[in-house]
Amino acid sequence: MTDLDVTRPEFIRKGNTSNTFGVVEKPLSLTERIYDINWVRKAFIILVLAVIWQVYASYVNNVLLFPTLLETFRALIDGLWSGGLLKRAWFSLSLLLQGYAIGLLLAAIFTGIAIGTRIGQDLLETLTSMFNPLPAIALLPLSLLWFGLGSASLIFVLIHSVLWAVALNTHSGFKSVSTTMRMVGRNYGLTGTSYIIKILIPAAFPSILTGLKIGWAFAWRTLIAAELVFGVSSGSGGLGWFIFEKKNQLEIPGVFAGLLSVILIGLLVENFIFRVVEARTVRKWGMQS
């Protein structure tokens, strides 16, 4: 107890005031700040890739196999100018939105039943584990048989691609809501639907948002793939069909333009719509870093 080392006596350090020492806050240099902007770095990468593409394609010099970036852009602008590409993209998107909306509605119903009852939960778990690994596109032949050549069979496949991903994530989100938070909700006297809407859904929102994103990505891929197999319904088709047509007409720059628009739409939704929703919800709430 008295083993105090006399060579190192106790001391109490007095706090410094900030004017007695140097830098507290120093602005970063301009290059550091520019380098810190996410999209600037990504734009730079895209620029480099674009240059590589252009140089390599000029070297190959074969429009049928690998058109240059400029030719692709020309085809893209032509497509946009003539209105063909926009109409196709809109056709795809409107189909997608219908499938997505119905898929979400069904997912909501399924998870609603699942939180209400034990058997509902078993039902949802069994169905998701059965159907989630099944690629939606594999159902296309059946869907064509049942619903015929047309939008209905595409929407059916889309629903399948959205429903299970969203239901699975929402359900596991609900299940992981902490006991304390549930008890707080019930303490306010909330029950039934108001309890689900006011406590469970916001508390599980990070998982729900993940489900929505996965569902969107699945649906978009499935749709383009399905359209490649068949796209004609009453004389119009979507982006997938545009790509297929251009390939048949050996307009390879058009094929590239189609692919580019598929990528662009995917990026737009992911980086603008979902990014904004994320920033305004889960990030702001500190539920996701």
Place this chain on the structure above:
Amino acid sequence: MANPATVTGAHNAAPVPHLSVEGVTLQYKTKEHLVTAAYRIDFNVLKSDRFVLLGPSGCGKSTILKAIGGYMKPVEGKIALKGREIGKPGPDRMMVFQEFDQLLPWMTVKQNVTFALTASGRLRGNAADERAMQYIEKVNLANFVDSYPHMLSGGMKARVAIARGMAMEPDILLMDEPFAALDALTRRKMQDELLQLWEDTKFTILFVTHSIPETLSGRVHELLFADEVEAEATHD
């Protein structure tokens, strides 16, 4: 087999108990066992009491609190608040937990308190806002009304939870080791603050803790001791 916590603390023969717990036995099921957490507990809490349930971890005191909160039904016995038997959770018995996630992360400090008032139907609109602000000021968080819980320190979160509980002006405030997750200095400060708040408003508190110093600083009205050895036996 398990012989659970028994009450050995004496209590006053009170004229009108605010909260009465009579011969309450509580059991819950785990995957393997049926655990008796409390056996034939009796106590009365009077209005404006600061009643402390003291006992070691796992002796069933939190379970008693949960039963009073209405989250659990007693196997036998009766719990009554102001003469009415307790059935389900309700805003007349506000809980303050020790976990930091008791605040809803998607709401600001003010919204957390206001939401408690509106969701339970106690107050609405401006009245709820005013009441919320009044209690947020009481816990010295007026500068943080628009902050989200993840921006606050542990002590501040505990203060919001207390403000929320008090803003509801419940018949009884149930606190389940509300300061257990805080560091020693903050805990000490919070205990003093809570005592000060009690001096101001004289609300009824039922406080669960395993910390004897906490009990002493709370100036105990009544102690409920649990048998440590037997309590541990119930847990394994």
